[in-house]
Amino acid sequence: xxTDAGGPQGQSRSAEKNLARTDRKGLFGWMMFDWAxxxxxxxITTFVFGPYFVSRLAADPAQGQAVWxxxxxxxxxxxxxxxxILGSIADQTGPRKPWxxxxxxxxxxxxxxxxxxxxxxxxxxxxxxxxxxxxxxEFSIVFNDSMLPRLTTNETVGRVSNxxxxxxxxxxxxxxxxxxxLLAASPETGKTYLGLSPLFGLDPAMAEGDRIAxxxxxxxxxxxxxxxxxxTPDSTGRRKLGEAVRLGISELKQTxxxxxxxxxxxxxxxxRMIYQDGVNALLTIGGAFAAAMFGWMTAExxxxxxxxxxxxxxxxxxxxxxxxxxxxxxxxxxxxxCLTIATIGIVSTGPGYTFFGLLPLPGADTGGLFGTPSExxxxxxxxxxxxxxxxxxxxxxxxxxxxxxxxxxxxYFGIYALAGRATSFMxxxxxGIVTSIFASPRAGMSVIIIFxxxxxxxxxxxxYPADKPKG
Numbered sequence: 458x459x460t461d462a463g464g465p466q467g468q469s470r471s472a473e474k475n476l477a478r479t480d481r482k483g484l485f486g487w488m489m490f491d492w493a494x495x496x497x498x499x500x501i502t503t504f505v506f507g508p509y510f511v512s513r514l515a516a517d518p519a520q521g522q523a524v525w526x527x528x529x530x531x532x533x534x535x536x537x538x539x540x541x542i543l544g545s546i547a548d549q550t551g552p553r554k555p556w557x558x559x560x561x562x563x564x565x566x567x568x569x570x571x572x573x574x575x576x577x578x579x580x581x582x583x584x585x586x587x588x589x590x591x592x593x594x595e596f597s598i599v600f601n602d603s604m605l606p607r608l609t610t611n612e613t614v615g616r617v618s619n620x621x622x623x624x625x626x627x628x629x630x631x632x633x634x635x636x637x638x639l640l641a642a643s644p645e646t647g648k649t650y651l652g653l654s655p656l657f658g659l660d661p662a663m664a665e666g667d668r669i670a671x672x673x674x675x676x677x678x679x680x681x682x683x684x685x686x687x688x689t690p691d692s693t694g695r696r697k698l699g700e701a702v703r704l705g706i707s708e709l710k711q712t713x714x715x716x717x718x719x720x721x722x723x724x725x726x727x728x729r730m731i732y733q734d735g736v737n738a739l740l741t742i743g744g745a746f747a748a749a750m751f752g753w754m755t756a757e758x759x760x761x762x763x764x765x766x767x768x769x770x771x772x773x774x775x776x777x778x779x780x781x782x783x784x785x786x787x788x789x790x791x792x793x794x795c796l797t798i799a800t801i802g803i804v805s806t807g808p809g810y811t812f813f814g815l816l817p818l819p820g821a822d823t824g825g826l827f828g829t830p831s832e833x834x835x836x837x838x839x840x841x842x843x844x845x846x847x848x849x850x851x852x853x854x855x856x857x858x859x860x861x862x863x864x865x866x867x868x869y870f871g872i873y874a875l876a877g878r879a880t881s882f883m884x885x886x887x888x889g890i891v892t893s894i895f896a897s898p899r900a901g902m903s904v905i906i907i908f909x910x911x912x913x914x915x916x917x918x919x920x921y922p923a924d925k926p927k928g
Contacts, residue, residue, distance in 0.1 A: 482688045483608065483688050483689045483690055484608060484609070484617060484689075485684065485688065486684040486685040486686075486687060486688035486689035487601070487604060487605070487608055487617075487621070487685055487689045488617070488620060488621040488624055489624070489681055489682070489684040489685055490557075490597075490601045490621070490682060490685045491621040491622055491624055491625030491628075492624045492625055492627070492628035492681050493628070493677065493678050493680075493681035493682040493685075494594060494597065494598065494601075494625065494678065494682075495625035495626060495628050495629035496628060496629050496632035496633075496673075496674045496677050496678070497564070497568070497590065497591075497594050497674050497678065498594075498629065498740065499626075499629030499630070499632065499633055499762060499766065500629065500632050500633055500636055500670045500673075500674055501568070501571070501587070501590070501670060501671065501674055502591070502740065503740055503743060503762060504633055504758050504759055504761065504762030505633070505636055505637075505641065505667055505670045505758065505759060505762075506571060506574075506587070506667060506668075506670050506671065507525060507742075507745045508745050508747070508748040508753070508754075508758045509664060509667040509668075510524075510525055510574075510580070510583065510584070510587075510745070511525055511745040511748050511749060512745075512748045512749070512752075512753075512754065513576055513664060513667075514574065514576065514578060514580050514583060515580055518745075518748065518749035518898060519749070519892055519893070519896050519897070519898060521580075521745065521749070522742065522745050522746065522749055522888070522889070522892050522898050522901065523889040523890075523892050523893045523901075524580055524581070524584055524889075525584065525742065525745055526742060526885035526886065526888045526889035526892070526901070527584070527885070527886065527889050528584035528585070528587055528588045529588070529591065529737075529738075529742075529885040530883075530885040530886040530889070531588050532587075532588035532589075532591040532592045532595075533737070533885065535592055536591075536592060536595045536596065539596070540595070540596065540599050543556065543596065543599065543600075552691045552692050553600040553601070553603060553604050553691055553692065554600075554685075554686055554691045556596070556597075556600045557597050557600050557601060557682075557685075557686075558686070560593040560594075560596045560597040560600075561593070561597060561678065561679075561682060563589065563590075563592075563593035564590050564593035564594050564597065564675070564678065565675040565678060565679055566675075567586050567587070567589040567590035567593065568590050568671040568672060568674050568675035568678070569671060569672045569675050570586045570671070571583070571586060571587065571590075571668060571670070571671025571672070572668050572669060572671050572672050573668075574586070574668055574671075575663055575664065575668065576663060576664055599870060599873075601685070602854055602870045602873070603870035604689065604691070604692075605617070605618065605854065605855075605858050606858045606861065607690075607692065608689070608690075611859050612781070613781075614855045614858045614859060615777065615780030615781055615784075615785055615788075615851075615852060615855040615859075616777040616778070616780065616781050617777075617855075618777075618780075618851045618852070618854045618855040618858070619773050619774065619776045619777035619780055619847070619848060619851040619852065619855070620773070620774060620777050621851070622773045622776075622847045622848075622850065622851035623769075623770050623771075623772075623773030623774045623777070623847065625847075626766050626769040626770045626773060626847055627766075627770050628677070628681070629766055630762075630763055630766035630767065630770065632670075632673070632674065632677060633759055633762050633763055633766065634763060635673070636666065636667075636669075636670050636673070636759065637649065637650050637756060637759030637760065637762075637763070638650055638651040638653070639651070639653065639655065639656050640655050640656055640657075640659055640666040640669055640670075640673075641655070641659075641661075641666030641667050641670075641756070641759065642654070642655045642659070642661040642666050643661060643754060643756060644661045644662050644664070644754075647661050649666070649756070650756040650759065650760060657669075719924045721860070721919060721920040721922070721924045722857075722860055722861075722869070722924045724915060724918065724919045724920075725856065725857065725860070725916070725919045726872060726873065727915055728912050728913075728915035728916035728919055729853055729873070729912070729916075730912075731908055731911050731912035731915065732789075732793050732849070732908065732909055732911075732912025732913060732916065733849075733850075733853070733912070734883060734884045734908045734912075735796070735800075735884060735905045735906075735907075735908030735909040735912065736796060736846060736849060736850065736909075737884065737885075738884035738885055738888060738904070738905050738908070739796065739800060739842065739846070739905050740846060742885065742888060742901075742902065743803075743842070743902075745898075746803070746898050746899075746902050747761060747835065749898040750835075750898065750899070751829075751831075751832055751835070757827070761836065761839060764836065764839065764840070764843070765839055765840070765842060765843035766843065767843070768840050768843030768844055769843045769844070769846065769847045772843065772844045772845070772847055772848060773847035773848060773851060776788050776792075776847065776848035776851060776852060777851075779848075780848075780851075780852050780855060784921055785852040785853070785855045785856035785859065785921065786852075786856060786916070786919070786921035788848050788849070788852035789848075789849055789852050789853055789856065789916060790913065790916060790917060791845075791848075792844075792845035792846070792848045792849035792852070793845070793849060793909055793912065793913045793916065794913065795841045795842075795844055795845035796841070796842060796845045796846065796849065796909055797906060797909045797910060797913065798838075798841055799838045799839070799841035799842045799845070800902070800905050800906050800909065801906055802834070802837075802838035802841075803835060803838050803839075803902065804899050804902045804903045804906070806831055806834045806835055806838070807831060807899070808829070808831055809830075809831065810831075811831070811834045818830035818831055818834060854873075856921065856922070857869065857870065857873050859922040860922040860924045861924070884904060884905065884908055887901075887904045888901040888902065888904050888905070889901065891903075891904055
């Protein structure tokens with residue numbers, strides 16, 4: 458097993474050939490996809506709309522977390538089924554941009570519809586619209602990721618992937634600051650976190666500052682996805698869609714069989730399937746969990762998100778160096794360890810204690826933002842999440858990119874998305890069931906620890922690169 462950060466000896470010939478066509482402008486356009494896409498996950502899923510759904514749309518936080526988890530599980534199930542099929546079809550048709558454009562339209566429409574999720578709305582149509590947005594967002598990522606091997610080399614792929622992820626978090630943080638500081642106001646005070654009246658006369662009682670996050674994220678995505686369409690080179694067309702569908706499905710069957718005969722890639726995909734399920738659940742439910750535990754409103758959740766992103770941005774840029782120096786496997790391993798410690802800390806913290814009571818905390822509320830010691834402990838564990846959740850995903854992407862060739866990238870990144878989503882409905886579904894049974898968000902969140910530990914164990918025994926790319 459090699460631990461050389463440069464990956465397989467020598468560069469893929471196809472990567473060398475395409476590098477000449479991929480100038481800085483083309484790489485910049487590809488990186489801007491992450492900048493465009495991240496606000497959906499930062500503002501909608503984790504720190505604004507998700508907590509609003511749990512704390513104000515649902516009858517109570519336990520019901521809100523359960524329904525939110527079920528919606529994520531439903532979207533994850535559909536993504537798991539279709540992503541490898543579409544990845545194989547994309548390899549046959551060639552160009553990725555038409556697929557990204559199609560799913561961008563679905564995502565933008567769904568995000569705009571979230572504006573109508575006013576207090577008192579039926580939570581089930583709201584979660585259905587959110588699931589459609591998530592469905593479209595994840596499929597866009599499948600096709601964007603599959604472009605990476607043809608844009609760069611084995612030596613630079615980890616740096617490019619992590620820098621793109623860092624740019625994504627920067628974009629997400631900017632959007633979060635705008636929403637929390639200028640738009641979303643407390644229904645009690647009528648003021649945003651900065652003490653301002655919300656822009657555009659948004660009504661705090663009707664949660665218009667929370668709901669506008671949907672259309673605003675749609676507009677952001679529409680504007681900043683354009684550099685990728687304008688500047689980043691795409692694969693050339695090969696076959697018509699009908700023929701590509703038939704061949705793509707046939708090729709998928711062959712690829713799944715082939716993956717089992719490539720033990721390194723197969724083991725990597727299994728490991729990633731399990732630990733990424735834990736990461737996804739932590740990101741999609743973590744903000745809602747904090748809202749349920751501490752009664753945090755948009756301001757507190759938003760500031761928590763800003764803190765995490767302030768840590769995540771330099772962490773992703775630093776991981777670009779670590780990935781080049783020590784390899785993608787090292788970055789993934791260290792990141793999963795950090796996330797496991799953070800999750801244990803979060804679920805073990807309550808009023809007056811952390812680590813299940815082994816570390817008592819003073820119970821007095823000192824006033825102001827995050828006034829109790831328990832909240833401060835939650836913030837501290839959140840810093841570990843901020844350090845790790847960007848690098849674990851970016852370096853997983855570069856780990857696979859170093860292990861496959863350009864010509865097989867679409868189908869393997871489709872299976873990679875499958876590996877990230879095949880059980881993605883299991884963690885949210887299990888969290889929802891456990892939360893419902895015990896009427897305890899804390900009990901539900903503890904499920905995440907199991908996924909992270911099992912995935913870490915399998916990843917440690919996986920070779921790096923997972924396989925030598927063909928060609």
